[in-house]
Amino acid sequence: MIEITGLSFVYNPGREDEILALNDINLAVKEGEFIVVLGRNGSGKSTLARHFNGLLLPTEGEVNVDGLSTKDPQDLWKIRQLVGMVFQNPDNQIVATVVEEDVAFGPENLGAPPVEIRKRVDEALAAVHMSEYARYEPHLLSGGQKQRVAIAGILAMKSKYLVLDEPTSQLDPRGRREVMETLRNLNVKEGATVVHITHFVEEAIYAERVIVMDKGRVALDGAPRAVLGDVERVKSLGITPPPMTILAHRLAKRGLKVPRDILDVEEMVRTLCSLS
Amino acid sequence: MLLELEDVSFTYMEGTPLAQTALRDINVSIQEGEFVGLIGPTGSGKSTLIQHFNGLLIPTRGKVFVEDKEVGVEIKPAETRQKMGLVFQFPENQLFEESVFGDVAFGPRNLGCSEEEIEVRVKKSLEFVGLDYDSFKNRSPFSLSGGEMRRVAIAGVLAMEPKMLILDEPTSGLDSQGREEILSRLEHLHHTESLTIVLVSHDMDEVAHLADRLIVLNEGRILFDDEPRRIFSQAQKLREIGLGVPHVTSLFMSLIDRGMKVPSSLFEVEQAADVIVDMFEEMVR
Amino acid sequence: MRALRVTVGQYFPAESPIHRLDPRVKICLTMLLMVAIFMVRSFTGFAGLGLLLCLVVYVGQLPWSWILRGLKPLRYVLLFTLVMHLLFTPGLVILLLGPLRITQEGLQNGLFFCARLVLLVSGTSLLTFTTTPIELTDGIEYLLSPFRRFKVPAHELAMMMTIALRFIPTLLVETEKIMKAQMARGADFESGNIFRRARSLVPLLVPLFVSVFRRADELALAMESRCYRGGEGRTRMRALRMEGKDWLMGLATVVLLVLAILVGLP
Numbered sequence: 001m002i003e004i005t006g007l008s009f010v011y012n013p014g015r016e017d018e019i020l021a022l023n024d025i026n027l028a029v030k031e032g033e034f035i036v037v038l039g040r041n042g043s044g045k046s047t048l049a050r051h052f053n054g055l056l057l058p059t060e061g062e063v064n065v066d067g068l069s070t071k072d073p074q075d076l077w078k079i080r081q082l083v084g085m086v087f088q089n090p091d092n093q094i095v096a097t098v099v100e101e102d103v104a105f106g107p108e109n110l111g112a113p114p115v116e117i118r119k120r121v122d123e124a125l126a127a128v129h130m131s132e133y134a135r136y137e138p139h140l141l142s143g144g145q146k147q148r149v150a151i152a153g154i155l156a157m158k159s160k161y162l163v164l165d166e167p168t169s170q171l172d173p174r175g176r177r178e179v180m181e182t183l184r185n186l187n188v189k190e191g192a193t194v195v196h197i198t199h200f201v202e203e204a205i206y207a208e209r210v211i212v213m214d215k216g217r218v219a220l221d222g223a224p225r226a227v228l229g230d231v232e233r234v235k236s237l238g239i240t241p242p243p244m245t246i247l248a249h250r251l252a253k254r255g256l257k258v259p260r261d262i263l264d265v266e267e268m269v270r271t272l273c274s275l276s
Numbered sequence: 277m278l279l280e281l282e283d284v285s286f287t288y289m290e291g292t293p294l295a296q297t298a299l300r301d302i303n304v305s306i307q308e309g310e311f312v313g314l315i316g317p318t319g320s321g322k323s324t325l326i327q328h329f330n331g332l333l334i335p336t337r338g339k340v341f342v343e344d345k346e347v348g349v350e351i352k353p354a355e356t357r358q359k360m361g362l363v364f365q366f367p368e369n370q371l372f373e374e375s376v377f378g379d380v381a382f383g384p385r386n387l388g389c390s391e392e393e394i395e396v397r398v399k400k401s402l403e404f405v406g407l408d409y410d411s412f413k414n415r416s417p418f419s420l421s422g423g424e425m426r427r428v429a430i431a432g433v434l435a436m437e438p439k440m441l442i443l444d445e446p447t448s449g450l451d452s453q454g455r456e457e458i459l460s461r462l463e464h465l466h467h468t469e470s471l472t473i474v475l476v477s478h479d480m481d482e483v484a485h486l487a488d489r490l491i492v493l494n495e496g497r498i499l500f501d502d503e504p505r506r507i508f509s510q511a512q513k514l515r516e517i518g519l520g521v522p523h524v525t526s527l528f529m530s531l532i533d534r535g536m537k538v539p540s541s542l543f544e545v546e547q548a549a550d551v552i553v554d555m556f557e558e559m560v561r
Numbered sequence: 562m563r564a565l566r567v568t569v570g571q572y573f574p575a576e577s578p579i580h581r582l583d584p585r586v587k588i589c590l591t592m593l594l595m596v597a598i599f600m601v602r603s604f605t606g607f608a609g610l611g612l613l614l615c616l617v618v619y620v621g622q623l624p625w626s627w628i629l630r631g632l633k634p635l636r637y638v639l640l641f642t643l644v645m646h647l648l649f650t651p652g653l654v655i656l657l658l659g660p661l662r663i664t665q666e667g668l669q670n671g672l673f674f675c676a677r678l679v680l681l682v683s684g685t686s687l688l689t690f691t692t693t694p695i696e697l698t699d700g701i702e703y704l705l706s707p708f709r710r711f712k713v714p715a716h717e718l719a720m721m722m723t724i725a726l727r728f729i730p731t732l733l734v735e736t737e738k739i740m741k742a743q744m745a746r747g748a749d750f751e752s753g754n755i756f757r758r759a760r761s762l763v764p765l766l767v768p769l770f771v772s773v774f775r776r777a778d779e780l781a782l783a784m785e786s787r788c789y790r791g792g793e794g795r796t797r798m799r800a801l802r803m804e805g806k807d808w809l810m811g812l813a814t815v816v817l818l819v820l821a822i823l824v825g826l827p
Binding site: 050053055077080081084085087089091092093094095096097098100101104105106107108109110111112113114117118121137138139150153154157 | 693694695723724726727730731734775776779780782783784785786787788789790794795796797798799800
Binding site: 041173174175201238242254268272275276 | 318451454481522523530546549559
């Protein structure tokens with residue numbers, strides 16, 4: 001479990017351009033959860049993400065990963081092994097010139113024996129369906145494939161928690177689908193805990209839990225239906241609700257017996273068919 | 277005709293073993309005042325095509341005409357670039373000056389405009405993209421937010437006073453607020469200035485809403501060139517090449533499959549609500 | 562968008578005995594070859610070394626066109642070397658062209674230095690053609706590691722090389738993109754005198770530097786997140802191991818090189 005208590009974070013403390021980026025955040029991420037974090041730019045999503053593995057340390061409060069505090073320098077490397085992180089730009093996180101060498105980078109840093117690394121690399125590439133690209137040069141891959149390599153790099157470290165900071169924002173629709181399918185797969189089949197930060201609201205529909213950040217605070221936290229169904233509130237937080245949810249609202253307002261928290265097309269079709 | 281492509285084909289590194297054909301027999305023309313959406317899966321040739329629109333690439337075979345003059349023969353590529361303003365993907369990566377003013381002025385300065393003219397153009401372009409001239413002109417472009425940087429970059433191309441504005445995925449990487457800001461500015465430019473716009477996008481809902489004509493590119497060829505509603509009725513074909521249809525279209529296709537009487541050519545949420553309400557009212561009667 | 566294609570420093574994938582050779586052997590032999598090229602003082606010696614290189618190309622299943630393309634950027638340097646020697650070497654005049662006197666010694670010297678350059682460049686590119694960048698950096702790291710006690714940062718140097726190699730294609734594409742974006746705003750990178758041209762590079766170089774710094778920053782975060790903390794305690798997936806064939810090949814080439822040097826010494 002990752003436990004965040006009373007977390008506040010200030011950029012440039014004591015200076016003129018001091019910014020309170022996170023303001024008293026309390027949050028618990030349980031093992032096996034699939035959480036999607038939404039929020040407009042500047043709401044503190046990325047700052048929060050960087051606290052999960054100690055890239056940033058709290059100004060106030062505490063972040064605990066499986067009982068280890070990010071503030072304790074001795075636990076830092078253990079925490080970074082437990083909490084794997086994928087970043088926004090697929091190009092800027094691949095270190096090696098060959099895909100499998102890159103996946104090996106993490107376990108190599110952990111000092112695993114060569115035979116063990118080989119095994120982990122093969123398994124990780126298989127888990128993200130990239131085995132056939134093992135000997136490729138990364139710059140020949142598509143954006144979605146690069147992000148899957150980055151995810152494999154974390155799996156090879158045997159990370160329990162996957163924190164992804166807008167991994168889909170620079171991808172085309174196909175790449176986005178690839179990454180989302182990979183994450184869902186890992187969550188269901190391998191029991192990986194996923195914290196996925198995004199500004200694509202449709203990626204939140206199938207999550208277990210959605211968190212909306214605003215001005216450094218957790219503004220909403222709950223099941224997708226409860227959070228996204230609150231169209232007015234979601235809009236006020238700078239997020240465009242899913243189109244079918246907007247449609248459901250319009251229809252409900254005009255007197256049709258349609259629930260206001262419909263999230264996708266399939267559900268809308270079912271509802272309308274049952275009405276007629 | 278503002279822009280016309282005649283049997284255009286383009287091959288990268290022709291004559292080498294690495295040759296790769298990116299465009300095949302493209303015939304397309306764009307009139308003044310149109311708002312065209314250009315869509316296609318990654319690798320379909322979209323960026324190659326738009327670079328032919330502004331003379332950055334010259335076709336291996338075929339001809340490009342800008343205002344009825346052949347590019348490379350009757351009109352220089354450099355002049356073509358001024359007439360057809362091209363905004364690349366992630367255009368904020370091209371910013372380099374110390375001030376927003378300096379950066380937007382880069383284009384007109386290259387055209388040899390006078391200082392007064394430059395100031396007028398910078399002012400106008402910044403206003404077009406919704407940035408206040410006085411509060412932004414002296415700021416460093418690198419101190420701005422992502423959405424603001426992108427708008428400054430678009431202003432930099434607008435300041436060339438092009439006849440056509442071509443944008444490659446202008447909203448990618450932005451949050452929904454940033455997206456909406458850019459799109460509403462484009463809509464505004466199209467309506468008030470009747471500027472011709474070509475918008476390259478992956479997001480069907482985005483283009484469906486804005487463009488009055490869609491060009492669908494696949495494997496270097498034009499697959500469709502028509503009004504959005506007519507193209508979306510070919511949902512099956514679009515899905516085959518890895519493109520979706522807008523949510524509303526998808527909804528209505530499913531409803532039609534289940535025997536409901538709704539039109540197949542809708543894509544806007546407001547219209548969809550009207551149609552569904554009408555349908556149920558009729559059923560009650 | 563496709564980046565410029567240069568064959569120098571590129572890897573040519575093939576399954577040949579040369580490709581499979583331990584990178585450390587290949588690096589050492591390349592260094593030895595350089596020494597040989599500088600020691601040899603006769604055309605017979607060059608012919609011997611040339612034959613040796615041809616043998617490597619043949620066994621390494623490399624296409625001749627690649628070797629030639631690798632030499633292409635060198636053509637002006639070669640021409641310059643030849644012309645300088647032709648014009649400025651005193652000796653037996655064999656040709657008079659107006660005020661210019663071409664001497665036999667000039668011709669000889671010119672051809673001699675050109676041959677040396679060609680051998681040097683093609684010799685080193687044989688190493689990169691047959692060795693993947695990662696093997697190359699691994700090899701360098703291993704070879705340098707004994708010098709660690711003299712504070713030579715072997716691991717850091719190798720890591721820097723890997724990252725440089727990894728980002729070269731990315732940055733080439735990026736340069737092309739920025740260049741095109743500025744050209745779309747009327748920038749002109751081609752005409753004007755040298756000062757104008759140098760100034761016209763500002764709109765290209767500033768964004769490129771900004772991007773490089775941003776990338777470096779993000780890469781550092783990504784590496785830290787993956788528990789990177791220098792070479793200490795780090796293991797490798799593929800440890801290099803010298804086998805019989807590596808020793809044998811190394812020995813055979815050394816013998817050939819010594820022979821070439823002996824033949825080539827005046």
